[in-house]
Amino acid sequence: MDAKEQEFLDYVQGGGQVETEDWMPDEYRAKLIKFIEMHGNSELMGVLPEREWILRAPTLQRKLALTAKVQDEVGHSQLIYRVVEDLGKPRERCLDDLISGKSKFHNVFHYPTKTWGDVGVIAWLVDAAAIISQKALLKCSYAPYARIMKKICWEESFHILHGRDVVLTMMLGTDEQRELVQEALDRWWGPLMQFHGNPISREEDPMYVWRIKSQGNEEARQQFLDGYVPQIWELGLTVPDPKLRKNEDDVWKYSEPDWDELKRVVTGHGPKTAERLELRRTSREETAWVRRAVLAEAA
Amino acid sequence: MTDQVQKILEIADDELILGWRNSEWTGIAPLLEEDVAFSSIAQNEIGHARALYERAAQELGTTADELAFDRSPEEYRCSRLVQLRLVPDWAATIARHYLYETADEERIGVLKQSEDAELAGLAAKIDREEAYHRMHAQMWFERLHDEPRFKAALDELQPLLDVRGEHTPEFATLWEEMTSVRRSLAGATW
Numbered sequence: 001m002d003a004k005e006q007e008f009l010d011y012v013q014g015g016g017q018v019e020t021e022d023w024m025p026d027e028y029r030a031k032l033i034k035f036i037e038m039h040g041n042s043e044l045m046g047v048l049p050e051r052e053w054i055l056r057a058p059t060l061q062r063k064l065a066l067t068a069k070v071q072d073e074v075g076h077s078q079l080i081y082r083v084v085e086d087l088g089k090p091r092e093r094c095l096d097d098l099i100s101g102k103s104k105f106h107n108v109f110h111y112p113t114k115t116w117g118d119v120g121v122i123a124w125l126v127d128a129a130a131i132i133s134q135k136a137l138l139k140c141s142y143a144p145y146a147r148i149m150k151k152i153c154w155e156e157s158f159h160i161l162h163g164r165d166v167v168l169t170m171m172l173g174t175d176e177q178r179e180l181v182q183e184a185l186d187r188w189w190g191p192l193m194q195f196h197g198n199p200i201s202r203e204e205d206p207m208y209v210w211r212i213k214s215q216g217n218e219e220a221r222q223q224f225l226d227g228y229v230p231q232i233w234e235l236g237l238t239v240p241d242p243k244l245r246k247n248e249d250d251v252w253k254y255s256e257p258d259w260d261e262l263k264r265v266v267t268g269h270g271p272k273t274a275e276r277l278e279l280r281r282t283s284r285e286e287t288a289w290v291r292r293a294v295l296a297e298a299a
Numbered sequence: 300m301t302d303q304v305q306k307i308l309e310i311a312d313d314e315l316i317l318g319w320r321n322s323e324w325t326g327i328a329p330l331l332e333e334d335v336a337f338s339s340i341a342q343n344e345i346g347h348a349r350a351l352y353e354r355a356a357q358e359l360g361t362t363a364d365e366l367a368f369d370r371s372p373e374e375y376r377c378s379r380l381v382q383l384r385l386v387p388d389w390a391a392t393i394a395r396h397y398l399y400e401t402a403d404e405e406r407i408g409v410l411k412q413s414e415d416a417e418l419a420g421l422a423a424k425i426d427r428e429e430a431y432h433r434m435h436a437q438m439w440f441e442r443l444h445d446e447p448r449f450k451a452a453l454d455e456l457q458p459l460l461d462v463r464g465e466h467t468p469e470f471a472t473l474w475e476e477m478t479s480v481r482r483s484l485a486g487a488t489w
Contacts, residue, residue, distance in 0.1 A: 047326035287329035
């Protein structure tokens with residue numbers, strides 16, 4: 001690292017923020033693009049597990065809330081890809097790399113949504129896990145990304161309320177409804193525990209070193225457990241991990257998450273990865289003529 | 300059922316079914332901007348359906364959700380036009396959007412003149428949102444009006460606009476799925 005890069009590193013580690021036009025080391029720019037692009041991909045792929053449930057939503061209120069949530073997510077991906085575009089990677093290339101499997105998206109969006117119970121658990125707990133990561137980006141060293149995160153976190157907090165309400169209504173309903181929620185929690189617990197990544201120390205995490213993230217993976221997971229396990233218990237649900245408990249030192253203990261599964265899934269081998277990427281690929285091909293028509297008009 | 304309630308249900312059914320059909324583009328539209336636009340339009344439409352069902356429910360002594368989900372498929376009065384599954388055909392989708400919004404402006408205009416002040420107020424509120432749908436439909440109409448596939452879609456779909464009380468096979472599939480969670484457990488609230 002040369003003196004100029006070291007100066008930059010000291011600056012961001014001291015809480016300094018950078019704007020698009022500022023000088024930045026190539027490595028920092030590459031890391032930013034990789035991280036932010038994966039976030040954009042995740043918001044976009046996050047639409048797919050939920051979109052079909054807009055039709056099946058069992059009341060008008062739920063249908064409206066779910067449509068709004070899914071719309072927010074596409075809107076987030078649009079905003080996030082714009083940040084990536086300013087850093088030098090156009091949206092079309094992000095979409096190409098997403099479809100070809102070259103870039104990644106979050107583990108939780110590679111799984112099926114089996115019942116309305118999953119819809120509630122996703123909106124409540126997957127969004128809760130996500131908002132913990134996203135709140136830690138409010139202090140991101142890259143200022144444009146930190147700024148859009150304000151809007152994103154604000155909207156995500158509504159998703160959590162919607163999800164909690166879906167779950168609560170079912171828990172107050174019939175035995176079969178409670179079973180639907182418990183089964184969904186059983187399915188999602190593994191991916192939720194993997195969500196924040198393996199517990200490498202933050203000093204070894206390049207995203208923390210450059211202050212793209214402001215917390216380590218394990219800190220995020222502890223925060224999730226602290227915020228949500230008591231609520232899960234309060235609703236009468238059982239967390240499918242016999243080792244889960246909070247020690248006297250206020251640290252949550254749990255069974256080792258399946259890191260091999262996480263690796264398999266995020267490298268494109270999740271249960272729904274191929275099908276969802278295929279949907280995105282075919283719909284992109286089928287609508288290519290529209291983009292050509294719009295571009296011709298703009299030229 | 301009075302003619303007025305019948306008319307309100309007709310519009311509500313159109314808005315509910317078209318709301319779903321428009322939301323089918325969420326996540327897979329040609330441009331991210333159109334994902335957002337179509338799902339925003341879908342939200343408005345489902346919201347309009349809810350308001351209109353609520354209004355009809357007052358007269359019929361039932362609830363908006365029961366009207367939206369618990370009638371038998373034959374009872375829905377939606378136009379054949381809104382029933383069609385058009386994804387991934389963007390030209391046909393825009394043709395439907397344009398035909399529907401143009402016709403909808405006219406009937407909402409009639410409701411706005413209603414002697415029933417509450418209904419006229421509701422129609423005015425709906426129309427304020429529909430104005431943006433019309434702008435969006437018009438923008439795409441201008442972009443695509445020279446495309447042969449768009450012109451063909453307009454010709455093909457236009458006659459379906461006023462066909463009511465007849466359902467496409469696609470509607471039966473849609474109804475099955477739309478009501479599946481609700482029908483899955485007797486006596487459950489959601």
